[in-house]
Amino acid sequence: MTSTAATAKVEFHEHHDYTGGKIGMWLFLFTELLLFGGMFIVYAVYRYQYPQEFHQAAMELNTLLGTINTIVLLTSSLSMALSIATLQRGKRKVSLAFLSFTIFCALVFLVNKYFEWSDKIHHGIYPNSEELLNFEKGEVLFFGLYYMMTGLHGIHVLAGAIILSIMAYFIAKRPSEKYYFYPEKLKDLQGSKLVIINQKGEEIWNGATINESVDQFSVNIKRPLTDKYIDKNNIGKLENSGLYWHLVDVIWIFLFPLFYLIT
């Protein structure tokens, strides 16, 4: 082999601060915990002040729908955990299936919530409705908290479904990025031929002649050049999204008995 006239180098930018990313995610989750925590304190104070009215108002809620939604969210948490666990073991398609099921559960939860809320609204129970204003003060407060807290939780479910869909896209998408080389001594190679040779010395691809119009080479790279894509070796983003999803589940674990089970 003669001396190389042109040299080229591919740069892989694969720096992920795995632990740093996770700490950042947890810090964000703590702000979420305290956001809901503030509302739980408001709930605690009003329930302490109006225990009877809270019991009375909670009778209006559909315990069966609440229980179904609890099971749906717990199951979605399981499939989220399994999605991460399967991807850690390199099973990309199984992981995607579990992730899709998680997103499906999120949508089922929201559809249930829609039926639940529209039933309440149909009965004239919604913030500032004439019907509700005739209720006892404690009951008005209960339904105010009910709409506020389950509403904010519902927004989190919706946000979670969107985030998980984006993650699914980055698991499903195969990297295909063009990398361009501009070899320094390209003009010395004019008239030569570009060939791809395997280990045995066989010409796999008998390529094109480099004429004077050629000024660059390019390679279509099928492995990630950046940490945009999610795979076995770059799973941080999926794990952090999973943490968010489980936190949404934890908040519901507290919302469910405090609103649906105080009859």
Add this chain to the structure above:
Amino acid sequence: MSNHHEQEQHLISYSTYFLIWLGLLALTGVTVAVAGFKFKNLSVVVALVIASIKSILVFNYFMHLKYEEAFFRVMLFVTLTFFVIFITLTFFDYSFRGIIF
């Protein structure tokens, strides 16, 4: 390069996840069943204790907190401590309002 975390990462078996899920479903059943009993003031305590056990399961296994470095648990502890301080101070205020004014 980037694979250093692979060795550190603790792989939790699929069966563990299924067991945790079954446990969570069972506790949901318990909390729904218990809500029917007349415990008076205790019922909210029972509901919160069950919810706390459920969230500990989710935090430790689904969110891997059990297998993380201690720092993560310290952060969670600090957050919950702040929450307890907030709720205690709020109830100090509300519980004694009638007495002072």
